[in-house]
Every structure is written in structure tokens, then in C-alpha cells.
Amino acid sequence: MTISKKQLTFLIWAIAFALFIAMPYLVSDSRLKILGKCLSLGIVALGIDLSWGFTGLLSLGQGIFFSLGGYAIAMYLQLNSLKEGIPEFFGLYGVRQLPFFWEPFKSPIFTLIAIWLIPGLVAGLIGYLVFRNRIKGVYFSILTQAALLVFFNFFNGQQKLINGTNGLPTPNTILFGTMVGDPIMQKYFYYISGILVIFFYLFCKWLVSKRFGSILIGIRDDEPRIRFSGYNPVLFKTIIFAFAGCLAGISGALFTVQADLISPQYMRVPFSIEMVIWVAVGGRGTLLGAVLGAFFIRLGESFIQGLIPGGWIFIQGSLFILVVTVLPEGVIGWINNGGFRNLLTKFGFKRFVATYPSLEANKNREI
Secondary structure (H helix, E strand, O other), rough: OOHHHHHHHHHHHHHHHHHHHHHHHHHHHHHHHHHHHHHHHHHHHHHHHHHHHHHOOOOOOOOHHHHHHHHHHHHHHHHHHOOOOOOOHHHOOOOOOOOHHHHHOHHOOOOOHHHHHEEEEEHHHHHHHHHOOOOOHHHHHHHHHHHHHHHHHEEEEEEEEOOOOHEEEEEOOOEOOEOOEEEEEEHHHHHHHHHHHHHHHHHHHHHHHOOOHHHHHHHHHHHHHHHHOOOOOHHHHHHHOOOOHHHHHHHHHHHHHHHHHEEEEOHHHHHHHHHHHHHHHOOOOOOOHHHHHHHHHHHHHHHHHOOOOOHHHHHHHHHHHHHHOOOHHHHHHHHHHHHHHHHHHHHOOHHHHHOOOOOOHHHHHHO
């Protein structure tokens, strides 16, 4: 009996969904937190894939927007844990009154809006100032990295306002009627992370399937032609970069409540470059590759760091070299172009190959 590609794809997704539902009952609470954090990082990877894979905007500063979302939720939890007064770290630096810009974060509704709106606005402003001057390519990447360094130095040095280099921990306070550190709440965070990853993946998939997505690809491949066709590339690039910032903020907030801390270390250059590696390894321009790359690479890092402290940086570098030299389209791109099929044929699994046709073969058969 042979199975079609649609049946095989459905089977794989069904198994993945069943594992997602059952995982909280199969692993320990500490392992579940790791899985939840890995899932949350898939959201920021989707934003990077939209801006880089589809629009050609390689940002090396997504750590800015990721951290802004994390700081927003962390300060809300800090303020929510108090019956009166201000968070303890303020007193260490002689601050006696809550800074005015933190006052709105006492509201849960404001915070839920701020974790995506503030990063999105900052990303939109940076993007507009850059794109209106027609800066692109490597110069755009350098500018985003420069902006990242500016934000890192600012946040790292503001002890009185945001606890500087120490960052903001997330206290074990009540959120939606349950203590944040409670294992039940961690299960909720895990499921919320997974559901949002699926939701934003489907939304991004829908977005790029429309004319909007075709324009993004056109900007990536031939921007002057898009401008000549009557579209304004500045507007489209600003929108997609702002949306990527929104996704990064949501990802940062979900990551923070599961990591128990947000600090300027997430605005360091290596972390933002690591985000790009997730997308490159998974397959840029595929969306699914971005999510899988972020999840499995970060998961592998968690396990390998426990076994070989300091060894992950060499593995990460090797992965990037592998992608650049052997798999320029990433793992998912390689599979879509028949790489998996060719590999099975090479090792003698010709009978299975008949049930797993390449993407091009499917296209030809449909025509």
C-alpha cells in the first residue's frame, strides 16, 4: 500500500500535534519550561523570516524588540506583586517614587497591548527612517546592529530606571488567578506559546499567499521594478518590519515569563545573530523552517550546554557553515527541492521514494 504526500503530511502533523498536547504529562516541569521557551522563540523567527526570507531585509537587531516585550511583562509582574510601594530594586539606587513611564504598566490590559505595540512602533520608526533614505542590503544590517548596541548600552547603564545589567526578574505573583511559578501556570504558558506559534504561522502563511506577499517577494528580488509598477516599497518594508517587531515583542514576553528574567543580555549582538541562524538553518522563505529551526536549535543548545559547557558555540558555528556551503536554502528548502527524496534513492529506499515525490514532481503532475 502506498500513501500520497498529502496523507504523509497529515500523518506527520497529527503526530506532532498529539505530542504537543501530551508533552506536559510526559516530561518534568523544568523540561516543560525549556520546551515552552523554545516554542515562544518560534514567533520571533517567523518575523525574521518575513522580513529577511520574503522581503530581503536582514535585521541583526531583533533583540531590541524581543527585550522590549520582555521588560513590559516583567515590570507588570513586579508591580502586580506589590500591595503598596515600588519594586525593591528601586530602593537600592535611592529612587523613592515609581518613574512616570512605568505607571501604566500597573494595568494588565495596557501591558498586553504594550508587549507588541511598543516594539512594533519602535521597529516601524527605525524602519521608516532607514527605508525612506533607500538604505538596504548590508548597510541596513549594519544599521540595525548599531541600533542594537545603542539600546544595549542604554538599558545596561540605567540602574535607577530598569535595574541596569541585573535586569528584571519575574516574581512569583498572581497572574490570571494563579501563581506564575505554579506548575499549572507553566503548562498554560507552554500551551499559549504553542497555540500562538500555530496561529501566527497560519496568519503569515495566509499573508504571503496574497498580493501583499507577492509584492514583498518583488521587493526582495527587484525593488526598482516594484517602484516602477506604482507601489511604494518604503511603505511595505516599514509595515513588514514593524510587524516583525510586534512578533518579537510577543515572543520576548512569553519567553520572559518562562525564563523568570529579562536582562540586557538579550540585546547583545550574539543573540540577534543566533536568531538569524535559526531561520537560515531551518530554511528562510519557508516560514515552517523558521519555526522548526528556532525550536530544535534552541532545544539542542539547552541539552548540549548541560553535557558540554561552552561546546555549543562550536556546534552553532558548524551549523552556519553547513548551511552556507551545503544547504543554502536550509533544511526545509532542501527537502522541498527533492533533497530528501534523492537521499533515500541514494541509500536504496526506492520503494519509499514513490510515496514521497519531490515538490517539482507534484507541480508537474498537477499541470
